Amino acid sequence: MSFPGIEKVYAIQAGREVRVFVTPEKIDDYAAYNLAKDIARKIESELQYPGEIKVNVIRETRVIEYAR
Numbered sequence: 001m002s003f004p005g006i007e008k009v010y011a012i013q014a015g016r017e018v019r020v021f022v023t024p025e026k027i028d029d030y031a032a033y034n035l036a037k038d039i040a041r042k043i044e045s046e047l048q049y050p051g052e053i054k055v056n057v058i059r060e061t062r063v064i065e066y067a068r
Contacts, residue, residue, distance in 0.1 A: 008020075040055045
């Protein structure tokens with residue numbers, strides 16, 4: 001799968017969950033929602049699996065500052 005703005009992807013819980021980390025500067029909240037839907041639809045159309053697969057799109061910004 002190739003979608004713009006993706007940094008890392010992990011399949012966890014025996015493949016029942018997909019965690020997608022995106023670049024917050026390139027993907028806004030609305031685009032993250034649409035990306036999760038697009039990835040879920042692509043999984044549905046290309047794979048055969050029992051049950052369901054959860055798609056998590058994680059968009060976070062971390063800011064660290066030190067007081068001295």
